[in-house]
Amino acid sequence: MIQFLMNGRIQTENLPDDTTVLQYLRRDAGRCGTKEGCASGDCGACTVVLAEKEGDRLKYTTVNACLTFMPAIHGKQLITVEDLKHRGELHHVQQAMADNHASQCGFCTPGFVMSLFALEKQQQAFSVEHTQHALSGNLCRCTGYRPIMDAAKAICDAPQPDQFDADAQQTLEKLRAISATDQPVSMDELAARYLAEPVSRLVAGGTDLALEVTQRYQRLPKLISLSHIPELKMITLTGQAIHIGAAAPLSDCMPVLHDEFPEFGELLERFASQQIRNQGTFGGNIANGSPIGDGGPVLLALGASLLLRCGAEQRELPLDEFFLGYRKTALQPGEFIEQIRIPRVTSEARQLRVYKVSKRLEDDISAVCAALQIEVRDGVVVHARIAFGGMAEVAKRATHCEAQLLGQPWQTATLERACQALEKDFTPITDFRASREYRMQVAKNLLRRCHIELTSPETLMRVTHYV
Missing domain, CATH: 1.10.150.120 ([2Fe-2S]-binding domain)
Incomplete structure (x- = not known):
């Protein structure tokens, strides 16, 4: 049973878990102002707003109705374009x-x-x-x-x-009155339920999983929503690491990561759209094992690890041991990602560079995504972690390339040997985004670009820096 607020009234619906908000609005609620365009979160025609409790106020966020499953809106206010007109006047x-x-x-x-x-x-x-x-x-x-x-x-x-401001306190009271969901609301509940039902699909933002419904017309009969577990949305900083809950929306992660790793923050600004970032999570981005997910290469370069949980047991696993093959991970039955842990950088000499090559600047899938963490002392490379997306069946570190850099002078000859080593690390494929030859050449050129940027910071190498 799903309860949410719409048009000032609490709605109670008993719908299949894989019903999208767009399907509900157009088919069941007769609200056709919300349009169906691409059905993949790329066009925004289905954008709606969710208002939810944030302390003693309401937080308003946009989401794609086509990619949002109904359990995600339990306990929230659903606002569509029909709700804006007030007393016969346009908003x-x-x-x-x-x-x-x-x-x-x-x-x-x-x-x-x-x-x-x-x-x-x-x-x-x-x-x-x-x-x-x-x-x-x-x-x-x-x-x-x-x-x-x-x-x-x-x-x-x-x-x-507007009327939403005038009714804010009443809205908060109505949202507080909504009964608990039948989805898990704590980590312990989630662990117990998933262990008992390991064939269920976990849904955080659902922005990738929902495509199985909207694009492939599949049914997803058993879903467990992570939307109502506060611990999974927490972002905390310690002296050693940034701890990101697996269901923390990317838009919440962006300010923290931008402060700590500006290059990572800039990449996230190009990660899909605002609606996707308001729902998409690093937990989902990692768990689906996609070779072109932009989060993977950067987290690999930063030496991230995952806190995994199965029942009452926890284990920490380095991210570079998590990806086993195409869409295949080290997760065991009943096990899920609880937290992503990113080591904080204590050395000012350690530099991160992140590059995304795609056909559009924003809201596009990478042909190649590169992340390079380099530290040079007295002209010698003392640290190198380099990872790529789009170059293999998984996001993957370039270990042969790293070996050519470590302990070597940070100069052109070293770079060229490292570029050649990329051919031992990767055998990219040709698909509709790029040819294998293009991908390999781009990967080498991004390594060369990193060298130029670090040795000649006055040289503007990116179009976004000078246009």
Whole structure:
């Protein structure tokens, strides 16, 4: 049984766990303002907003309804474009879109409106960069983005209270009144249930798993949602490591990682869209064993480890022992990822460089993703951890390349030997994203780029740094 708040009323639904929010809205609730576009989280036409308790206030986040399973919205408020109109008048976000001529065919408009609605709730002054990130998961087919940005500026420059602000306390009270979910709400409950039902599929953000429903038309009869376990969403820092709960949304991880590893933070800004980052997790990114997941190479280069749990037993496993083969991991039946642990860097000489090569700058899948952690002292490489995604059946360290660097002078001749060693580390494949020859050449060039950036920091090597 799922309970959530919609249109001011608590809704109680008994639906299959693999029902998406988009299916529910259009098929069961008759709310067709939320559109179905790509059904893969790439276009934003299905964007809705979830409001949930955060202390004594409400936190508003955008999600893709096409990739969100209904159990994830238990205990939350579901807001769609139909909810914005108030007393027969357009919401001021909708009015700003109309006033700035920001809608033509209108197919994408509901998604943009909901993203702008959530943006205004963040109560931040207008900035082009922040607004672009907020809207990055929405594609406009015909209007063009300038009028939409004009609407965003009008909204952020003159925010207005609305019915959601007026009803905030009532909304919080109604959300508190919602009964507990039949999904696990603690780590112990999860461990016991998954051990008893190891064939179930664990769902954190579900942004990858949901594609089996929306793209492959599969049924997922047994799902266990991780959305209601606070421990899995915690992010803590100790003197030695950053501890990230396996179900912590990427958007929550970004500020911490950007402060600690700016290159990692910049990569996450290019990781899918805002809607995906609001749900996607490192636990899911790692557990699905994808060879092109962007989290894997960086975490490998940083020497991350995983805290795994099966029943009452825990074990810590280095990430480079976790990936066994294509979509195959070291997880045992009934075992799950509890936490990702990233060692904090204590040496100022240790540098991280992260490169993502894809057909689009943002919201795209990598052809090659490279992460290199290098430390040079007195001209000699004393530390090298290098990992790539898109070059093998798993995200993988380049151990032969590392061996050519360690203990050697940080100079061009050493780099060229390391580049040649990449051919021992990887045998990339050709697919619709890139040929094997292209991938290998790119991998070598990224290693050369890292050398130039570290030895000649005044040289601008990335288009995002000078355009």
